[in-house]
Amino acid sequence: xxxxTQSPTHLIKTRGQQVTLRCSSQSGHNTVSWYxxxxxxxxxxxxxxYREEENGRGNFPPRFSGLQFPNYSSELxxxxxxxxxxxxxxxxxxxxxxxxxxxxxxxxxxxx
Amino acid sequence: xxxxxxxxxxxxxxxxxxxxLRCNYSSSVSVYLFWYVQYxxxxxQLLLKYLSGSTLVKGINGFEAEFNKSQTSFHLRKPSVHISxxxxxxxxxxxxxxxxxxxxYFGTGTSLTVIP
Numbered sequence: 171x172x173x174x175t176q177s178p179t180h181l182i183k184t185r186g187q188q189v190t191l192r193c194s195s196q197s198g199h200n201t202v203s204w205y206x207x208x209x210x211x212x213x214x215x216x217x218x219x220y221r222e223e224e225n226g227r228g229n230f231p232p233r234f235s236g237l238q239f240p241n242y243s244s245e246l247x248x249x250x251x252x253x254x255x256x257x258x259x260x261x262x263x264x265x266x267x268x269x270x271x272x273x274x275x276x277x278x279x280x281x282x
Numbered sequence: 283x284x285x286x287x288x289x290x291x292x293x294x295x296x297x298x299x300x301x302x303l304r305c306n307y308s309s310s311v312s313v314y315l316f317w318y319v320q321y322x323x324x325x326x327q328l329l330l331k332y333l334s335g336s337t338l339v340k341g342i343n344g345f346e347a348e349f350n351k352s353q354t355s356f357h358l359r360k361p362s363v364h365i366s367x368x369x370x371x372x373x374x375x376x377x378x379x380x381x382x383x384x385x386x387y388f389g390t391g392t393s394l395t396v397i398p
Contacts, residue, residue, distance in 0.1 A: 172325070203386065212286075212372050212388035213326070226384030260325055273318075273325035 172196070174263050174274035182280045188249045191277045195242040195263030202244045203271060204236060207258040219244060248279075256281045284308050284375050288389035295363055296397050303358040303392045305373030315356040316374040317347055320391075326372065332356065343367070368396045 173196040183189050195202050201220045205213035215228035219238035233249040242263070248255060258278050262271035289304040307313065314333050318326040330341025337349040347358045356373060373389040 172327075174325075205386075205388075210391075212374075212390045213386075214388070215386040218384050218386075224383075226378075226382065226386075228385065262326075270328055270331060273327070275325045 172272035172274065174261065174272050176261055176274040176277050178277060180278045182282065183251050184282050185251055185253060187251050188247065189251060189279065191246045191259050193244045193261035193274055195244065196272055197242055199242060199263035199265050201264040202238055203262045204246045205260040205262070207260060213260055216246065251281045253281050255279065284377060284385070284387040286373055286375050286387045286389040288373055288392045290392050291390070292393045292395070294395045294397055297365055298362045300361050301359065301363050301394065303371050303394065305356045305358065305389060307354050307356065307375045312377065314376045315349060317341065317345070317358050318372045318374060320370045320372065363396045365396050365398060367394060369394060
């Protein structure tokens with residue numbers, strides 16, 4: 171158990187819809203990162219937030235956006251869903267002095 | 283941008299035999315290195331990390347890895363594997379630049395299968 175939870179566990183959407191995925195970090199962890207993991211692939215870095223500010227972003231289009239809240243929760247929003255967005259979405263939290271990310275179990279998104 | 287190459291997509295090995303999972307990355311400029319394990323339908327769990335200092339890093343479950351800056355490699359080893367080590371293993375690199383901020387790069391994974 172990493173103390174990082176994600177909701178929902180599974181989600182089915184249709185092309186063009188919008189989706190919000192949620193993550194609850196470990197208490198005290200000011201950094202949260204989000205990843206997309208397609209089937210059979212390694213995780214791809216989407217972005218990272220520190221104290222509610224984005225401080226790193228991978229090669230994802232602007233329709234992928236995020237928010238981080240003061241209560242150690244965060245959201246990943248994806249607009250205009252495409253079939254290729256089907257994947258496992260992972261969030262990971264990190265304390266200020268640990269240089270170690272703790273991953274949640276992920277949300278499996280299927281886009282039809 | 284970094285790239286992370288895991289040279290073997292699948293590694294079968296007999297129980298109690300040694301194993302090495304290979305990882306190479308593209309740039310040696312000030313990076314942090316990690317190995318993660320992922321069991322089916324679960325998130326990632328950190329096995330070990332290299333931040334600085336000794337190039338031989340020991341992790342959980344008897345795993346260790348050696349950082350080789352000249353070869354830009356970070357291979358994972360275990361002297362004697364167990365059935366429970368069957369899983370997907372990911373090598374990862376993190377770096378920072380003023381242009382892009384923090385970045386994280388994962389390899390495509392190595393599927394380790396331990397044969398009884």
